[in-house]
Amino acid sequence: MPQTQVMIVEDERIVAEDIRRSLQKLGYGVSSIVSSGEKAIDEVKENPPDLVLMDIVLKGKMDGIEAAGYIRSHFNIPVVYLTAYLDDIVLERAKITEPFGYIIKPFNERELHINIEIALYRHKIEKELKESRKWFSTTLKNIGDAVIATDPKDHIIFMNPAARSLTGWNIGDKPDKSGKPLKGEIELICRDGTKRLIEECRAPNMDEKGNIIGSVIIFRDITERRKIEEIHLENKLLMYANKLKSEFLAIMSHDIRTPLTSILGFSQLLKQKKTGELNAKQEHYVDNILSSGKFLLDLINDILDLSKIEAEKMELDIDQMCLEKSITEIFGILREQAEKHNITMINNIEPGLDFIRADERRFKQVLFNLLSNALKFSKEDGGVIKLSARKEGNMVRFSVSDTGIGIKEEELGKLFDKFKHLNSGYVRNNKGTGLGLVISKKLVELHGGEITVESKYGQGSIFTFTIPINEILY
Template structure:
């Protein structure tokens, strides 16, 4: 019965015909009638199928590592399912007139006890040893197993073979069976049960041992009860031990996994009770300036808090412990070297070793704080810069109206519309007119720069003739060039006719460069050469002069706003320091770039590029 049940549990219900056939042949070979063989085969297969079905319904594990599996096997697999085979056998023997009705009860009981014993003794050893697991082949373990086997065989043989021996009590076997269960688990326990049961059955069958009580049937009954009780007890003990070890192993693995997660967490984690640190992980030690967590164990939390915050932190801890609620805040911690850091803290109250404790998670946010401070400062500067630009723009608009009126009236006076001026009066009016024109230029430059910095300047691109645009700009500077004895030449590459650009802004760029070239010419005059040629998809325009040139150390400051290269030169030639800064922005808005090459005392060349075809414009 035990072997049949184990086979069904291991290989499935499909093997029941083999069990039935094997039982049938066994009974026939014993010389019993065929009807009894059929009934016995049906009972054996039916009992195995019923037992396997009931066990599978309860979620039975073949490893028998849980107490519920052993109890399920004892109740459902042996006591319940074996009633089928016992009943089938007893009824078939009675109907075949082999036993009288009066003997059918004891006959059924003997059959049932035998099958129960088979399930409890045989099924476990088949099931347990069928599961693959690593054997402990260490010499010490093998030596202990051999010692147990030898002791078990010798003591069992002594107990069951010598009825008058002082060791005749079968309960002397229990220490050795417990030894097997404790040290060798379920495999050791099932093997020990099989050895003891085999020796006991062999001696009892030969009329020797403590279970010889009157009739053979009575002796067999005592043997079956003893073997069943011993087997069930040791199986339960082994299952409890194995289940406990499994639970301990799972708990240990869980604790180890949790410890590794905590130890190697990127966040600092600490546990403190009564304000003393009991645990700190690696990240926490690193944040607090320790090379090893052990350096921090035993120190109070106030060791890492500035003195003026001690009372506040103490009140916070007391409140959290009283309310049993977590809290988060930002604080400054002191490292072991005395330096302070910004930290973000989350603390959770809990009970540790029957004492109130705090589980604290913290991270260094010093860099984040610095970044936030820089970001806020940038926002403040941007707001201030924007306000400044808006102020300049508004003020420029407000100033241009009266300034234009002043320029207009000055021109009327120069033209003699209010009467002829004497030389002194004409000199005064000329100074007023020149100063107003300079101030208007400055205001216009400031207005342009404010628009650029505020992102409010918009280009109006159109298809323009580059030679025409350059020549139109030259007419604006021609009179000033003649006055300074400067000759202007142009060189246009054939085929470069039109580009896509804002004509007024291109003329503004050209005028700024030409105006500077004329203004910074030498006293004896000079030459300005404008070249335009195609380079890839860009138009390359250069303005070269033979003026005073620029020192190497000053070229990097040319395109910065309000930058004057030399106070002496600025005083002599004048200027706002905004023209080239605006020029650079306007070129970049078109998607081009500008650069300068200069030799001090020999002249300078400013070169800028503009896209020939429409393309995405640059940003301010």
């Protein structure tokens, strides 16, 4: 353990030497001996000791009390006064410098030793207390929780920045709470009248006799956390309700599709006159049955597909498929309708792009939806619909462009909403289910791609979808 170093400030040389011998005999080191307050300050700057023995009456402009005050405030070194007398005036001056002891001359070694040890111990405790307070203060200032201390009448006597920021209260205010626990929480009323949910921990503050002199309150704002938890709960309930809805629709649609298929089958027999000739009115009725039945069947099939997707029960059958063959089939289905309305359909596939890996049935479903949608929104005097396919980066990009009526800008955001029919002026046939684009988007996303649309009202639209390149075979 290093030796404690003491500086002696004494203007009488013989007395100073006597003190030095006593200190060394007691096991202390003497860092220096100076005879004035000015020299004491200079020496402390150059060679700071652990303790200063300071004579009060010194030669020069600065006496021991002034020098001790400077050393105490600037260097935080404990000072013990040495003096032959101590009247009330000198004592009051000395007390201001917060000395660590007084030794009255003449003194013996035991008195010197006791005073020095007490001074050193007190200084050590004060230093630790100061550091502890600094740490405590820093912690209180920087923690996210609000901390408030109150007096016996519940008025605030201390609050950290977090408490001030949250509540808007000031020292002297009385905390305002509703007093009604809300599921284990407390509703706090801020200074501006706003209400916050808090978790509170309160402990009594007691004096040395055990009397309660106030309380310390630590609380945390949980308003946003509760809102997030409520949103998460609502989302779970919505997801569950959506799942139940999808399952119900799937069951209902399946039960309806079976008898509907029979109705369409028998209607087709009537249409083909398998059961006998029909007059014009009967043929009209049968056509209406077939048209309405097909629409209802398409709607049921779309609902079933959407229900499977939303219930995460849609499984893709990914395999190698011939791109040209699939496109030719879809074009063949739609060509008669296109020619009837003077619409030219163009197939523009990048050379060499013969095969891809995808769910062929679902791929053709997407393609059919986009191409039939383009036909539906074509102009009265005809137009052009073009399908393009090309390799682009790590994707194959498919585009369906048309020269139709286009889509109004304010309608674009609603394009992929369920059961949404756009109000874009003339539409050739607006008997769609309103689910085709929604299902197409979800099917493309299940393949790992995305679908986008560009449109200019009065000029046409371009629907683009992608399939990841790692599914492509050449």
